[in-house]
Amino acid sequence: MKKKTAHMGLFLALSMILSYVESLIPFSFGIPGIKLGLANLVVVLMLYEMGAKEALCVSVLRIVLTGFLFGNGFSILYSLAGGLLSFLGMFLLKRSGWFKCITVSTAGGILHNIGQVIVASIVVSNYYIFYYIPVLLIAGTITGFINGLLSQEIIIRIGKRLPKGGK
Amino acid sequence: MSKRFGKKDLIFFAILLVAAIGLLIFYQNRSLEQGQCIIIARNGENYGTYSLEKDQSISVKNEDGNVTNVVVIEDGVVHMEKATCPDHLCMHQKSISMDKETIVCLPNKVTITVIGGNEGELDAVAN
Numbered sequence: 001m002k003k004k005t006a007h008m009g010l011f012l013a014l015s016m017i018l019s020y021v022e023s024l025i026p027f028s029f030g031i032p033g034i035k036l037g038l039a040n041l042v043v044v045l046m047l048y049e050m051g052a053k054e055a056l057c058v059s060v061l062r063i064v065l066t067g068f069l070f071g072n073g074f075s076i077l078y079s080l081a082g083g084l085l086s087f088l089g090m091f092l093l094k095r096s097g098w099f100k101c102i103t104v105s106t107a108g109g110i111l112h113n114i115g116q117v118i119v120a121s122i123v124v125s126n127y128y129i130f131y132y133i134p135v136l137l138i139a140g141t142i143t144g145f146i147n148g149l150l151s152q153e154i155i156i157r158i159g160k161r162l163p164k165g166g167k
Numbered sequence: 168m169s170k171r172f173g174k175k176d177l178i179f180f181a182i183l184l185v186a187a188i189g190l191l192i193f194y195q196n197r198s199l200e201q202g203q204c205i206i207i208a209r210n211g212e213n214y215g216t217y218s219l220e221k222d223q224s225i226s227v228k229n230e231d232g233n234v235t236n237v238v239v240i241e242d243g244v245v246h247m248e249k250a251t252c253p254d255h256l257c258m259h260q261k262s263i264s265m266d267k268e269t270i271v272c273l274p275n276k277v278t279i280t281v282i283g284g285n286e287g288e289l290d291a292v293a294n
Contacts, residue, residue, distance in 0.1 A: 072253050074274045103176040106183075124271055124278050125211025131267060134190040141183060152171060 007050070007163035012058045012065075015042035019066040034139045037109060037147060039066075043087065044105045044151040049162045052091050059083050077123075078116045085115030101155060102148035109144020110137055200266040202281035205245050207238060210276050219243050219264060219281070227277050235275045245279060247272060 018038040025036065039062055046055035063083050067076030090108040093099055099107075113136035121130060155162075207214040207227060217225060219240055227236040236257075237249035244262035252274035260270050263281055270279040 072274065075254070078273070098173075098175040099179060100171060100173050100176050102172065103179045107179075120271065120273055123273060124208070124276050131269065134187075134194055137190065138187060141187075156170065 003163070004050075004054075008054055008058055010163075011042050011046055011050075011054075012061055015039040015058060015062040016066055016069075018042065019062065020070065023070060034136075035143070037112065037143045040086070040105070040108060040112070040144075041147045041151050043083075044090065044101065044108065044147060045154060045162070047087075047090060047094060047104075048101060048151070048155055049159060049164060056087055056091075059087055074123075078119050081119040082112040082115040085118075086112035101152040102145065105148025105151060106141055106144035109142075109147065110140035112144075113137070113140040200283055201243075202264055202266045202268070203283055204281075205238075205240070206280045206282055208278045208280070214277075219245065224248065227275075229275070236272055236277045238279055245281065246270070247279070250275060250277075 016039070018041065022036050022038045042062075043055050043059045046058055060080070060083070063079045064076060067073075067079060071079075086108040089111040090104050093104045093107050114133070117130065117133060117136060202219060204216055204218045206216050207225065209227060209229075214227060215225070217223060217238075217240060220243065221240065222242070223240050225238040225240075226234045227238065229235050233251075234249075235251045236247060239246060239248040241262075244264040246262040247257040247260065247270055250257050250272050252272055254274070257270055257272035257277075263270060263279070266281055266283045268281045272278070
């Protein structure tokens with residue numbers, strides 16, 4: 001149990017560092033709000049290697065903590081909506097057992113953006129925001145695919161050495 | 168198939184591709200008309216309607232009377248000149264002028280929406 005807590009802390013620290021590194025990389029295509037989502041790499045990895053509960057826990061903690069460190073109350077709200085929807089989608093797709101990691105991650109990337117647009121349109125009560133959906137769909141596919149590719153290679157190459165769930 | 172990419176993954180990406188192409192065609196066929204004026208809304212409520220033809224600078228104030236956003240109309244296009252929000256995403260957005268295009272400042276809950284000049288058309292959208 002102690003070991004697992006330590007591993008989760010390690011993953012949380014890693015995802016927070018990735019969030020920070022990401023803020024240094026300009027990756028926007030001139031479209032506001034598009035991020036590489038490198039921190040989701042950790043979520044995908046944990047989902048596969050440690051378990052769903054642990055992945056969800058680290059994902060939520062990462063969003064809240066980085067929100068307080070680098071963002072504001074609003075960014076936490078949007079990130080949470082995206083993060084939770086994305087997590088739910090990835091969890092269900094993974095559990096179905098039909099898809100490989102890369103597909104699960106791509107779906108996660110798309111759902112992340114859709115979750116954020118839904119919250120944004122509710123907050124400002126302006127449904128024209130949905131005109132961004134095609135752009136965000138494509139962006140989510142690209143970022144999710146990159147993350148999926150990376151985490152899949154990590155799992156295939158060093159997955160056996162990553163900390164596992166349980167004791 | 169390999170451990171990296173299976174048949175069902177192929178189906179998923181094929182559906183995604185079809186959906187993307189479908190959406191692209193849908194958006195290409197959508198009439199991209201030149202807008203006539205803009206509506207600025209704050210907290211989802213109409214703040215004001217301004218013509219795109221006149222160059223002007225509009226200061227959007229919050230409940231306390233402090234200016235949170237400055238919207239500038241120049242040469243028939245509109246952009247967010249200033250915003251008090253921390254991320255300034257709205258300021259980095261490109262200028263807009265086409266019907267139904269939108270700039271959003273999420274932290275301040277301010278939106279700029281371009282609309283056509285035709286009133287009937289506006290009502291149809293609102294309904």
